[in-house]
Amino acid sequence: MQRYFVTPAGLTETEVVLEGDDARHLATVMRAKAGDPFVACDGEGTEYVAEAAEVSPGRVVGRIVQRRASASEMRWRVTVAQSLPKGDKLETVIQKGTEAGAYAFQPFLSRRTVVQYDDRKEAKRVERWRKIAKEAAEQAHRGRVPEVGAVASWKALLAGFAEYDAVWLCYEEEGRAGVGLKPVLRAFGSSLGEGETPNLLLVVGPEGGFAPEEAEQAIAAGAACVGLGRRILRTETAALVALAAIGYESGEMGG
Structure with a gap:
């Protein structure tokens, strides 16, 4: 799944919002459509698996279906x-x-x-x-x-x-x-x-x-x-x- 980093402003309890270059990439380059999954990361070690609900080159809204801790960071x-x-x-x-x-x-x-x-x-x-x-x-x-x-x-x-x-x-x-x-x-x-x-x-x-x-x-x-x-x-x-x-x-x- 495609992954993006989001700011706190792009996260709610139920949704994740991509804007700017990230939204353009998912909508235009990856040609995402409603129902397609992607991963949003808050930059602090938590990942959000989401399903695209609204897709446009300037804004993508995803419905959060899973939260999980990232396992990809070095301990040191x-x-x-x-x-x-x-x-x-x-x-x-x-x-x-x-x-x-x-x-x-x-x-x-x-x-x-x-x-x-x-x-x-x-x-x-x-x-x-x-x-x-x-x-x-x-x-x-x-x-x-x-x-x-x-x-x-x-x-x-x-x-x-x-x-x-x-x-x-x-x-x-x-x-x-x-x-x-x-x-x-x-x-x-x-x-x-x-x-x-x-x-x-x-x-x-x-x-x-x-x-x-x-x-x-x-x-x-x-x-x-x-x-x-x-x-x-x-x-x-x-x-x-x-x-x-x-x-x-x-x-x-x-x-």
């Missing part, structure tokens, strides 16, 4: 902090990271960030990133849309480390030394109580990686530096590799 909530990469690489990170289960994304600026950041264009860029996250969440049958934060400074990112249960900074020097993510994940997992849902921050550097002093600052702020293997990964690949490893260790793949 991982926010990906990604230093701004060149071109559209961040779009790739957000799209694929959403599919892989990331809880949120926090773009930031670091010493070796290459892209020329223009804060006058920030609002438009963040809007596009959030749209990409929404579309990827729908495609991946997520129960919520990952939040995409406004671009932060390195100093602001460090100040926020205390909000997380653990912060892991992906650092190629650790990978070369054979200090990998696996033992860190194993130790962290064994420290959790039954059913506990930790909030984690995964920090990924730009094309040139982190400067040594940045790694030192991150450690001083409470982060652990981890390697993702002995190979050098592209910045848009690193977060996806780490998310897969975290998903595996947290039981996402079964067990």
Whole structure:
């Protein structure tokens, strides 16, 4: 069934209402007609199975026939902090990271960030990133849309480390030394109580990686530096590799 995210204004006790692009997609692209089922998600983990009652390109009204909790979210909530990469690489990170289960994304600026950041264009860029996250969440049958934060400074990112249960900074020097993510994940997992849902921050550097002093600052702020293997990964690949490893260790793949 086709899935869409709705705001609280689009939900009542008995009905769900789609408007704008979502209504147009269901009515025009999917050619829905009265009686056809679809799923609406409130973005907070609850799904509503509905049957279309009124269908038009500008508005679709569905009758709710079932409510259920989403079972598609990772138990370990991982926010990906990604230093701004060149071109559209961040779009790739957000799209694929959403599919892989990331809880949120926090773009930031670091010493070796290459892209020329223009804060006058920030609002438009963040809007596009959030749209990409929404579309990827729908495609991946997520129960919520990952939040995409406004671009932060390195100093602001460090100040926020205390909000997380653990912060892991992906650092190629650790990978070369054979200090990998696996033992860190194993130790962290064994420290959790039954059913506990930790909030984690995964920090990924730009094309040139982190400067040594940045790694030192991150450690001083409470982060652990981890390697993702002995190979050098592209910045848009690193977060996806780490998310897969975290998903595996947290039981996402079964067990």
